Amino acid sequence: MVKLSVPKILLGLGLLVVLGYIASDLLISDDQYAYKLRQERKQKNEQFRSHRDSPLPEELHEKFDSLHYYPIDRAWRLTARLERLPAGDTLSLALTDGGADKYTRFARATFEWQGQPQTLTLLRRVSKTDSTLFVPFTDKTNGRGSYGGGRYLDVETPARRDREVVLDFNRTYNPYCAYGGNFACPMPPKENWLTVEVPVGEKSYKE
Incomplete structure (x- = not known):
């Protein structure tokens, strides 16, 4: 049976940790991206609902829920x-x-x-x-x-x-x-x- 030396084991573990961090960063990045978009859309809904420059006819402001x-x-x-x-x-x-x-x-x-x-x-x-x-x-x-x-x-x-x-x-x-x-x-x-x-x-x- 082939035995791995301690340095090789540590190297392998280190590589797994690095790959884990990369994958985690990608997931967080995607989550942050989606979160920012949802916040932008929420703000736009608020502007459409209440802002005086809303493109919606005034009679629709109170009934307005959200853009699609x-x-x-x-x-x-x-x-x-x-x-x-x-x-x-x-x-x-x-x-x-x-x-x-x-x-x-x-x-x-x-x-x-x-x-x-x-x-x-x-x-x-x-x-x-x-x-x-x-x-x-x-x-x-x-x-x-x-x-x-x-x-x-x-x-x-x-x-x-x-x-x-x-x-x-x-x-x-x-x-x-x-x-x-x-x-x-x-x-x-x-x-x-x-x-x-x-x-x-x-x-x-x-x-």
């Missing part, structure tokens, strides 16, 4: 390849009231889902100065679980040297037009029409 969401799926927090676009590359997004808003194409993000390549253009509103980029998009859940007119995603502006960008579709949200009222909402451009289902983020308000 797909289950949280960490797999939809994607890292996409980033391709910056030339400065001054602009487009006009049609609004639901017939008008239009001007945006600058900041970059193109590409990723693959279940073997299917997908592309999204990250936009910045010409008249806007905050640090986030705007990503209006459609996917195959629209009208079949999610809002028929498409949904939105906000993305932190990548650093100058970044070649990748995180797209967290669990934070996808509806335009104000999804809740009724007289709003003018940007419509997703054809270049942001995804060919797959994105079964995460906010669902249709009127299910």
